Amino acid sequence: MVNQIHLIIILMSNALEISGLSFAYPGGAAVCDGFSLALEDGQVGCLLGPSGCGKTTVLRCVAGLEPVGDGEIRLHGQVVSRKGHTVAPELRRVGIVFQDYALFPHLTVEANVGFGLRQQAATARKERIGELLDAVGMANLATQYPHELSGGQKQRVALARALAPRPQLLLLDEPFSNLDVELRERLSIEVRAILKAQRTTALLVTHDQHEAFAMADAVGVMRRGRIEQWDSAYNLYHRPATRFVADFVGEGVLVPTSVDGHAMWQLLRPDDVLHDDESPTKAEVLKKAFRGAEFLYTLKLDDGAQVLSLVPSHHNHAIGERIGIKLDIDHVVAFPRIEGADD
Numbered sequence: 001m002v003n004q005i006h007l008i009i010i011l012m013s014n015a016l017e018i019s020g021l022s023f024a025y026p027g028g029a030a031v032c033d034g035f036s037l038a039l040e041d042g043q044v045g046c047l048l049g050p051s052g053c054g055k056t057t058v059l060r061c062v063a064g065l066e067p068v069g070d071g072e073i074r075l076h077g078q079v080v081s082r083k084g085h086t087v088a089p090e091l092r093r094v095g096i097v098f099q100d101y102a103l104f105p106h107l108t109v110e111a112n113v114g115f116g117l118r119q120q121a122a123t124a125r126k127e128r129i130g131e132l133l134d135a136v137g138m139a140n141l142a143t144q145y146p147h148e149l150s151g152g153q154k155q156r157v158a159l160a161r162a163l164a165p166r167p168q169l170l171l172l173d174e175p176f177s178n179l180d181v182e183l184r185e186r187l188s189i190e191v192r193a194i195l196k197a198q199r200t201t202a203l204l205v206t207h208d209q210h211e212a213f214a215m216a217d218a219v220g221v222m223r224r225g226r227i228e229q230w231d232s233a234y235n236l237y238h239r240p241a242t243r244f245v246a247d248f249v250g251e252g253v254l255v256p257t258s259v260d261g262h263a264m265w266q267l268l269r270p271d272d273v274l275h276d277d278e279s280p281t282k283a284e285v286l287k288k289a290f291r292g293a294e295f296l297y298t299l300k301l302d303d304g305a306q307v308l309s310l311v312p313s314h315h316n317h318a319i320g321e322r323i324g325i326k327l328d329i330d331h332v333v334a335f336p337r338i339e340g341a342d343d
Contacts, residue, residue: 015041015201020071031057032225046204046212049222055205064089095162099174101154103146110142116165132160170202188214221245243335263337272329273309279324
């Protein structure tokens, strides 16, 4: 009975908990300050934010590569980092996939994948290598060396190597930044499928929201060392909690408005502004970006405000042309206008 209760507690616990994390490099300002996060077992999470917001530093602290200044990091309930206490990286059962792959150039693909399995029996090791090479689609290149592989293939090998020892948490640091856009988007979807099939809990760091949305169950938008909003991709786009999140996620503009006599900024996404030839409201086409099935138009209203609109590409309007538009807003997202504030 005691063992059953213990098992239930383990199953219900978070894979990763970060509470009040603070970190600063010697002589520098705080990179993270009061950072907190909980990642459920089997969940793929993402830290999304601009360069310098502290997201990679959080990852390094979780991996045990940096000591924390304050706060706590727990893996499945065990404290692995607090001030004055840091469990060594190799004892954390945390896998890491770096943006530069970090493969061993003198080892074949299968030897790279099996590097962390050297203590296992030969049969079990071979079986695990074969399973992962199949999972990442690299079985036919098992005897190749890293210099013979493309960037996407190297990334698959790096992922398989990190997964081989069955880590309790996988960290991915800008894993697709060296790849072209098309391959990046495809790999994001494929890697998520692999992580789910392997039942691996993972935390991704990226500045690319398309990667974040393709891979993660939950995304934390970071700013100045803290998470502004931890939510689904849908809610980050349609229900941003702060003006920073509204600006950073997706495309859109904040236009001045008034709600109950209070000065506000209202968020308008491109899909809120519809092209309608019959509408009496007209706007001038300032810019246009062709996206295949659609144009993204930048439009100027009569009061000088600018909005964005996604329009089917068979409506090919010229710069300077005035077109009819109407608003189709399911719910209003607005933020207070504070004099002198820039965010």
